[in-house]
Amino acid sequence: MEPSRELNFDALVIGGGIAGLQAALDLADQNFKVAIVEKDATIGGKMIRLSKVFPTLDCASCITTPKMAASAHHENISIFTYCDLTSLKRDGQEIKADITQMPRYVDADKCIGCRQCEYGCPVYVPNHEEGNFNFRKAIYIPFSNAIPQIALMDVENCSLCGKCAKVCPTGAVDYFQQPEDFVIRAKTAVLATGFKLTPMDQKPQYGGGKIQNLISSLDMERLLAPHGPYQRVIRPSDGKEPDSIAYVQCAGSRDKTLGVPYCSRVCCMYAIKQAMLLSGALPLADITIYYMDIRAFGKGYEQFFQNAKAMGIEFVKAKIAKIEQADNQYVRLRYEDQEGNGGVVEREHDLVVMSLGMVPDWNPAGVCDVACDTDAFIKSTIPSLAPTVTSIEGVFAAGVAIGPKDIVDTIAEAGAAAMEASKYLNALENPKAA
Numbered sequence: 001m002e003p004s005r006e007l008n009f010d011a012l013v014i015g016g017g018i019a020g021l022q023a024a025l026d027l028a029d030q031n032f033k034v035a036i037v038e039k040d041a042t043i044g045g046k047m048i049r050l051s052k053v054f055p056t057l058d059c060a061s062c063i064t065t066p067k068m069a070a071s072a073h074h075e076n077i078s079i080f081t082y083c084d085l086t087s088l089k090r091d092g093q094e095i096k097a098d099i100t101q102m103p104r105y106v107d108a109d110k111c112i113g114c115r116q117c118e119y120g121c122p123v124y125v126p127n128h129e130e131g132n133f134n135f136r137k138a139i140y141i142p143f144s145n146a147i148p149q150i151a152l153m154d155v156e157n158c159s160l161c162g163k164c165a166k167v168c169p170t171g172a173v174d175y176f177q178q179p180e181d182f183v184i185r186a187k188t189a190v191l192a193t194g195f196k197l198t199p200m201d202q203k204p205q206y207g208g209g210k211i212q213n214l215i216s217s218l219d220m221e222r223l224l225a226p227h228g229p230y231q232r233v234i235r236p237s238d239g240k241e242p243d244s245i246a247y248v249q250c251a252g253s254r255d256k257t258l259g260v261p262y263c264s265r266v267c268c269m270y271a272i273k274q275a276m277l278l279s280g281a282l283p284l285a286d287i288t289i290y291y292m293d294i295r296a297f298g299k300g301y302e303q304f305f306q307n308a309k310a311m312g313i314e315f316v317k318a319k320i321a322k323i324e325q326a327d328n329q330y331v332r333l334r335y336e337d338q339e340g341n342g343g344v345v346e347r348e349h350d351l352v353v354m355s356l357g358m359v360p361d362w363n364p365a366g367v368c369d370v371a372c373d374t375d376a377f378i379k380s381t382i383p384s385l386a387p388t389v390t391s392i393e394g395v396f397a398a399g400v401a402i403g404p405k406d407i408v409d410t411i412a413e414a415g416a417a418a419m420e421a422s423k424y425l426n427a428l429e430n431p432k433a434a
């Protein structure tokens with residue numbers, strides 16, 4: 001299909017997580033015209049889904065929402081959500097990106113975000129956004145502070161009953177909307193494609209994803225978030241508040257058999273953060289963290305760890321060998337006692353959280369020939385001096401797209417990528433000064 005339009009920008013940012021937003025804002029503030037392309041229906045990345053952030057325990061959405069809004073309202077930034085990047089290549093002096101606008105089955109120009117369609121839709125679908133703890137409708141806006149506030153239809157679950165179209169006050173519902181191909185040309189690009197978690201069912205010895213009260217660390221972020229699914233922490237099997245909660249560290253990292261031999265860097269700290277928040281939310285609950293080593297590497301992080309111990313959170317040095325369903329909805333953990341009397345120990349908890357590993361969200365194969373490391377993250381070609389420089393001239397990278405890191409380092413790296421991109425743009429304009 002012929003692209004419907006070609007758009008020109010100074011800079012193209014792929015990914016609208018905190019890294020992409022920061023890089024875009026820094027470039028736009030220098031008067032460069034920036035396009036952000038995001039595959040999700042909203043910008044915000046993982047950070048908008050978090051509860052609070054270590055080590056300050058500041059509210060994550062209170063930091064992310066203003067950056068999302070600043071990007072959306074910036075006169076130099078254009079945001080393209082729900083887009084599939086099909087090709088990103090250098091084309092002479094420019095970077096050319098082929099993009100497909102996926103159909104929302106809602107006309108973005110007509111939708112006013114009133115949610116009448118959502119209220120009218122009779123179909124309930126498990127809400128993946130909220131760890132499947134609650135339900136959304138077949139037509140929905142991802143969450144209350146999503147940007148843009150435009151509905152999208154989940155056609156796989158839609159019964160085509162027509163109710164949403166009937167109640168929509170602007171006639172925005174369009175069952176016949178088609179994908180639209182378009183091209184963005186820019187002089188430079190920043191890849192900020194972030195991460196996804198290793199799958200819950202990756203390890204058969206960890207129950208293969210089939211144990212009900214075994215949840216992921218991102219699910220726990222949603223349970224702890226002030227605007228989360230229940231405004232309280234529950235165990236999924238029966239909605240009861242848990243009395244005993246455990247964390248399994250390195251549940252998807254530092255394991256060659258999973259192809260994730262590296263440390264995901266943030267799991268120790270977010271487990272400690274969540275444990276602290278849990279001891280505030282459920283003061284009578286026992287909280288245990290099973291760990292191989294605690295990696296509290298950043299400024300103030302060691303103190304954060306010590307504070308957690310002082311609060312009564314139990315730290316057990318053990319690599320969990322097996323996780324299985326026990327009676328009474330409990331989850332049984334089996335491990336070798338490394339610090340006490342030795343031997344195999346079994347303990348049961350009524351909610352267990354897997355600190356899963358971080359792997360790249362984007363696989364450039366077939367889309368972009370940017371070089372990647374053996375761990376599949378984008379390769380920094382000058383890692384010690386300019387970590388945001390990639391193998392393609394004029395294309396930079398930032399955030400977890402390069403490798404696991406926390407928000408502080410992600411934001412710093414996004415600023416560095418924007419600096420490199422602006423240096424590159426200025427050199428194109430004034431080749432003699434460069």
Ligand SMILES: Cc1cc2nc3c(=O)[nH]c(=O)nc-3n(C[C@H](O)[C@H](O)[C@H](O)COP(=O)(O)OP(=O)(O)OC[C@H]3O[C@@H](n4cnc5c(N)ncnc54)[C@H](O)[C@@H]3O)c2cc1C
Nearest residue numbers: 015017018019039045046053054193194195399400406407
């Ligand atoms: C459970 C958990 C808790 C955490 N808690 C903390 C904490 O308290 N403090 C802290 O410092 N860090 C924390 N972190 C780490 C933090 O989430 C990351 O540092 C941060 O989100 C990285 O931002 P990013 O923009 O690089 O990636 P992401 O947030 O993953 O954003 C990447 C964006 O790119 C988009 N994208 C991907 N591929 C494409 C494509 N091909 N085309 C277009 N768009 C694409 C994605 O949809 C996404 O929106 C936590 C992580 C986890 C898993």
Ligand code: SF4
Nearest residue numbers: 111112114115117168
């Ligand atoms: S599609 Fe219509 S009813 Fe739904 S949010 Fe948009 S304007 Fe409102």
Ligand code: SF4
Nearest residue numbers: 121158159161162164
């Ligand atoms: S047509 Fe589909 S999305 Fe619209 S109300 Fe019916 S089930 Fe929901």
